[in-house]
Amino acid sequence: MKKSMGAKTMPMPAPVWVVGTYDAGGRANVMTASWVGICCSKPPCIAISLRKATYSYGNIVARQAFTISVPSARYIKEADYIGIASGRNVNKFVKTGLTAVASKLVDAPYVEEFPVVMECKVLHTLEIGLHTQFIGEILDIKIEESLLTPQDSPDVEKLGLFVLLEGYRGIGAYLGEAFSIGKDI
Amino acid sequence: MKKSMGAKTMPMPAPVWVVGTYDAGGRANVMTASWVGICCSKPPCIAISLRKATYSYGNIVARQAFTISVPSARYIKEADYIGIASGRNVNKFVKTGLTAVASKLVDAPYVEEFPVVMECKVLHTLEIGLHTQFIGEILDIKIEESLLTPQDSPDVEKLGLFVLLEGYRGIGAYLGEAFSIGKDI
Numbered sequence: 001m002k003k004s005m006g007a008k009t010m011p012m013p014a015p016v017w018v019v020g021t022y023d024a025g026g027r028a029n030v031m032t033a034s035w036v037g038i039c040c041s042k043p044p045c046i047a048i049s050l051r052k053a054t055y056s057y058g059n060i061v062a063r064q065a066f067t068i069s070v071p072s073a074r075y076i077k078e079a080d081y082i083g084i085a086s087g088r089n090v091n092k093f094v095k096t097g098l099t100a101v102a103s104k105l106v107d108a109p110y111v112e113e114f115p116v117v118m119e120c121k122v123l124h125t126l127e128i129g130l131h132t133q134f135i136g137e138i139l140d141i142k143i144e145e146s147l148l149t150p151q152d153s154p155d156v157e158k159l160g161l162f163v164l165l166e167g168y169r170g171i172g173a174y175l176g177e178a179f180s181i182g183k184d185i
Numbered sequence: 186m187k188k189s190m191g192a193k194t195m196p197m198p199a200p201v202w203v204v205g206t207y208d209a210g211g212r213a214n215v216m217t218a219s220w221v222g223i224c225c226s227k228p229p230c231i232a233i234s235l236r237k238a239t240y241s242y243g244n245i246v247a248r249q250a251f252t253i254s255v256p257s258a259r260y261i262k263e264a265d266y267i268g269i270a271s272g273r274n275v276n277k278f279v280k281t282g283l284t285a286v287a288s289k290l291v292d293a294p295y296v297e298e299f300p301v302v303m304e305c306k307v308l309h310t311l312e313i314g315l316h317t318q319f320i321g322e323i324l325d326i327k328i329e330e331s332l333l334t335p336q337d338s339p340d341v342e343k344l345g346l347f348v349l350l351e352g353y354r355g356i357g358a359y360l361g362e363a364f365s366i367g368k369d370i
Contacts, residue, residue, distance in 0.1 A: 002302060002327035003337075009229045010326055010339070012255045012301055012346060013356065014222060015197060037199060037222025039234045042315040044194040047232055049224045070197045076360055080367030096370060116197055117187060126311060128320060130227040135313060141195055142187035152188075154195070156351050161197060162360055163348065166341050170357030171198065175261055177352050182265030185281060 013165030020067035021059035028100035028109035032083030044138040049131035055087035068118040069111035072160035117142040198350030205252035206244035213285035213294035217268030229323040234316035240272035253303040254296035257345035
């Protein structure tokens with residue numbers, strides 16, 4: 001028997017990604033976002049939704065670019081802090097001790113210490129309601145070389161990513177190959 | 186040192202959600218999608234991206250409605266199969282033995298056996314490239330009552346959800362409270 005929870009959003013689960021931008025003065029800023037996801041394979045695109053009130057919103061509108069840095073659980077406190085504080089009031093790179101790296105492909109910085117990075121230029125901007133969705137074309141994904149398998153795939157155990165699902169949770173056990181384990185039905 | 190992986194999509198991680206629709210003849214269909222995510226808090230909205238070639242694409246365009254049923258790992262083979270087969274050639278409910286329930290809120294069916302359901306009406310349709318993004322307003326979320334805590338929150342261990350990240354993976358250990366564990370930075 002299913003219970004109605006009402007008209008609301010509940011991560012089932014949602015990623016935890018850190019959006020990197022430059023402000024009008026060229027200062028690097030980061031914010032954590034979970035209303036995000038891949039939205040197209042060709043061109044490769046991701047969608048991120050931000051409130052207009054965020055400092056990052058104006059930065060993206062002005063520069064039409066952003067990066068995503070995906071934190072490992074080692075930096076879970078920093079990632080959480082980056083989602084609480086505003087770049088209007090504080091330099092979050094200074095406060096966390098994280099390192100801003102200037103992307104060579106887009107006009108935005110990423111986080112050196114985080115294992116996975118995506119560099120994006122804005123293709124579409126869609127006003128939905130409280131949130132505005134920016135669709136960014138992925139110009140490159142960069143992954144820490146020591147966290148790749150010999151076949152150049154991400155080594156999930158070493159990456160140590162986490163998701164939002166009633167708090168933060170790690171990635172669990174391997175359950176099977178996609179587009180494969182259902183073939184015998 | 187980060188290694189460039191090129192311009193492509195890589196789940197970091199991505200949800201595994203099943204989209205429910207009716208076809209022109211009123212037959213219930215389902216497909217598995219991972220290019221999905223929450224995209225607005227008010228109104229509560231999710232975004233799903235489908236290729237035009239899918240049977241579900243035409244169904245959503247015609248009915249302007251869809252549901253999301255979130256599978257538990259118990260049904261991982263069924264969820265994978267639903268992502269491989271096309272509703273054009275096969276009745277996936279018959280083939281999997283899953284049960285289609287007619288939503289009372291939107292013109293689409295959901296999967297009885299899956300623990301979490303979202304019922305959505307289409308607010309925006311955006312052509313991106315290979316994928317078209319449908320943004321659906323969530324009119325209700327329903328969760329299996331036996332999988333809720335006494336405080337009516339989802340019991341994550343009982344839900345048994347999984348994600349796409351180099352294959353299917355379960356949800357791992359609890360790591361901390363969101364918007365909280367970073368406060369001491």
